Amino acid sequence: MKAVERIEQHFLLRQLPQATVLVGLDGYVIDASDSWLALFGIPSKRIMEVNIFNLLEKVDGLKENIAANKTYSFRHKCGSENEFIWLESIITPWYDERENIVGSIIQSNDISREAEKELEIDRIHSILKTKSEVAHVGYWEFDVQTENLFWCDETKKIHQVPLSFEPNVNEAINFYKPGYSRNKISMLFHKAIEERSPFNERLTIITKNGEEKWIQSAGKAIVKNGEVVKVFGTFQDIHDQVMAETKIMENEQLLTTLIDNLPLNVFVKDLDSRKILVNKSECEYLEKSPKELIGKTDYDLYDEEVAKISREEDLEVLKSLKPILGKETISIKKDGTATNFLTSKIPLFDLNNKVSGLIGISMDISSIKKKEDQLRNLINLTSIQNKKLINFAHIVSHNLRSHSANFSMLLQFLKAEDNEREREHIINMLTQASDNLLETLENLNQVVDINTNINLKKEPINIYDHIIKVRHGLTAFLEKNQVLIKNKVDQKLVVKSIPAYMDSIIMNLLTNAVKYRSPERKPIITLTTKKVDNKIILSVSDNGLGIDLERYGDKIFGMYKTFHNNKDAKGFGLYLVRNQIEAMGGKITVNSEVDKGTTFNVYFNEKTK
Amino acid sequence: MKKLSSIFIVDDDPITVFGIKRMLKPVAICDDIQIFQNGKEAFDALSERHTSGKEIPAVIFLDINMPIMDGWDFLKEMIDLDIHERVIINMITSSIDPSDYQRWNDFKERCPHQLNFKNKPIFKIEVSDLDGFHMAS
Numbered sequence: 001m002k003a004v005e006r007i008e009q010h011f012l013l014r015q016l017p018q019a020t021v022l023v024g025l026d027g028y029v030i031d032a033s034d035s036w037l038a039l040f041g042i043p044s045k046r047i048m049e050v051n052i053f054n055l056l057e058k059v060d061g062l063k064e065n066i067a068a069n070k071t072y073s074f075r076h077k078c079g080s081e082n083e084f085i086w087l088e089s090i091i092t093p094w095y096d097e098r099e100n101i102v103g104s105i106i107q108s109n110d111i112s113r114e115a116e117k118e119l120e121i122d123r124i125h126s127i128l129k130t131k132s133e134v135a136h137v138g139y140w141e142f143d144v145q146t147e148n149l150f151w152c153d154e155t156k157k158i159h160q161v162p163l164s165f166e167p168n169v170n171e172a173i174n175f176y177k178p179g180y181s182r183n184k185i186s187m188l189f190h191k192a193i194e195e196r197s198p199f200n201e202r203l204t205i206i207t208k209n210g211e212e213k214w215i216q217s218a219g220k221a222i223v224k225n226g227e228v229v230k231v232f233g234t235f236q237d238i239h240d241q242v243m244a245e246t247k248i249m250e251n252e253q254l255l256t257t258l259i260d261n262l263p264l265n266v267f268v269k270d271l272d273s274r275k276i277l278v279n280k281s282e283c284e285y286l287e288k289s290p291k292e293l294i295g296k297t298d299y300d301l302y303d304e305e306v307a308k309i310s311r312e313e314d315l316e317v318l319k320s321l322k323p324i325l326g327k328e329t330i331s332i333k334k335d336g337t338a339t340n341f342l343t344s345k346i347p348l349f350d351l352n353n354k355v356s357g358l359i360g361i362s363m364d365i366s367s368i369k370k371k372e373d374q375l376r377n378l379i380n381l382t383s384i385q386n387k388k389l390i391n392f393a394h395i396v397s398h399n400l401r402s403h404s405a406n407f408s409m410l411l412q413f414l415k416a417e418d419n420e421r422e423r424e425h426i427i428n429m430l431t432q433a434s435d436n437l438l439e440t441l442e443n444l445n446q447v448v449d450i451n452t453n454i455n456l457k458k459e460p461i462n463i464y465d466h467i468i469k470v471r472h473g474l475t476a477f478l479e480k481n482q483v484l485i486k487n488k489v490d491q492k493l494v495v496k497s498i499p500a501y502m503d504s505i506i507m508n509l510l511t512n513a514v515k516y517r518s519p520e521r522k523p524i525i526t527l528t529t530k531k532v533d534n535k536i537i538l539s540v541s542d543n544g545l546g547i548d549l550e551r552y553g554d555k556i557f558g559m560y561k562t563f564h565n566n567k568d569a570k571g572f573g574l575y576l577v578r579n580q581i582e583a584m585g586g587k588i589t590v591n592s593e594v595d596k597g598t599t600f601n602v603y604f605n606e607k608t609k
Numbered sequence: 610m611k612k613l614s615s616i617f618i619v620d621d622d623p624i625t626v627f628g629i630k631r632m633l634k635p636v637a638i639c640d641d642i643q644i645f646q647n648g649k650e651a652f653d654a655l656s657e658r659h660t661s662g663k664e665i666p667a668v669i670f671l672d673i674n675m676p677i678m679d680g681w682d683f684l685k686e687m688i689d690l691d692i693h694e695r696v697i698i699n700m701i702t703s704s705i706d707p708s709d710y711q712r713w714n715d716f717k718e719r720c721p722h723q724l725n726f727k728n729k730p731i732f733k734i735e736v737s738d739l740d741g742f743h744m745a746s
Contacts, residue, residue, distance in 0.1 A: 394706050398674070402703035405729030406624045412732045413631060429624050 027053040086115035138235040160207040177204040214242035265362040303332035340369040403437040458496040501580040508573040513542035541599040615641040619651040620672035648678030703729040
């Protein structure tokens, strides 16, 4: 019977799901469950050889506790140093039927997972604490049920209260600056509980020491079984950050205001010459919003040639790191409008002192440029007129001098001459000189008239009719020289001109053509008109001697310049014609080929009075 | 009285030509006085004489302002002829334009001949105007 009992007990023990071992007072294992053997990795054959004091030698006070006959539990490792599991074991004394202690019952549970979790929680707590200290982010927790408010050490530090301080909700809210901050946090906290809406807000508190501080307060309701049980939140000191941000914003505001209101076009470009900043003036000039301009290159905005030059300048600045200062440039936009600028390009460096782009500043100097041009034109005009005046003065002085010199010389001869025939000859010469002087004075007078009579009115004149009229006056002269005149002028063409000048111009050009006719050909003069760029041009062509323009080109319209051995040549007609045409705002040009003929082109100016 | 083999007068003003001829009478004996109305005529004659080895004029009276070829153009062409004889050239003008005087100065530097500048009116021709070798006296 006894044997059977023992076997039953033995089987019972072996099948226990919980690892259980029975040991004698000497520590030797008497029996154990299969689960226990598996847990400790002991083959069932060698069960009797295992002594618990050896097996658990690392557990402090095991013998003493067993000797004290107490039930107690302990945690211990099982396995090698590198590979082990955590066990929780309970030792209870083992009594026989007579209540004598015969050994111990030890039951072990694998608690590795729990142990790891606890370690993890410890670790997380420590991380949280460190993080909170390092980042100046504190946290708080409010228990809805008990109305307990917990502040972590960092939160207390931010409030500048001692670590022993125990806050309540009212106190906590009263730390917020009265007004916006306090009202806001009250509302947010209330809403977090009532509506479960999380919050995250920058607000100001006044610390225990009376300092105003920017903080960031965040909170979130924690819900359990459909009830808000807690509100958890963070509390961060962002004072320095906000102050720095405020400072940056103020600086930025100052800079933006400054840049935008400068009467200059300002832009910043990156290394690829893309615009990364533009000011108001630049936007207004390009007629685009900043958004439309950012990221654009000059090729997107300007005429290709201009863009190319600008890009080359950019590259030069980026390469040499030397600024271009006050360079005169011309920008031509896509629509063709050109603007003169005084442009500076300055290399831009990043915080590592590496070039990151360039700053461009352009001043619109179109109006200055225009005034400069006007001034230059005026100076040119004045200097041309001045030259003309000096030239005229020289002509006058030279012509009058040559006559007066002749008078002086002849009179000297006359004084010294006794021979009557010779005296008569000298007096004839004097008469001749006097006639020459008169003619010269008349000629000069005509020129002076043209340049002083600027009030003569232009009238609409039919060129064709006028040619007929002049031709009529020259009939005898033309017939004598057997001249053929081809008047091919548009019969309806009317120009605005001073009638007397028109007469003089046509008459001089006709007589000039006849004077320089070729002895080998009958003179033919052709008159034509054409319109070029709204200007009317009257051309008078002949088949005469022609002039070597390469040789005399600039002198042909000069006074008393003749280029042929011709008795009628006086060298005054063309000078007069040019003065008359120029007085009316027009001009005269000449084409000629020696021994072929000459063409004079008279340009009428329709615009000026 | 100086004896001269040949004289050119180049001027388009008949009164001046008359005056020069008259003023020459008391100071020079010359059987060959040629008158030209402009530089071109004078140059053609001079060039012909030079190439055919005829007498080169000893003295030339030269006006500046003339048609076709003026006094300056004549001078330029004459220098290019490379005449070995030293000719006395009297430029006679009524011009008081300083630029004419300046031009005369420039020409004097590079002209192998003797170049005088005379402003009108002139009343007398000096023997020195006909004699190139002032330094010999």
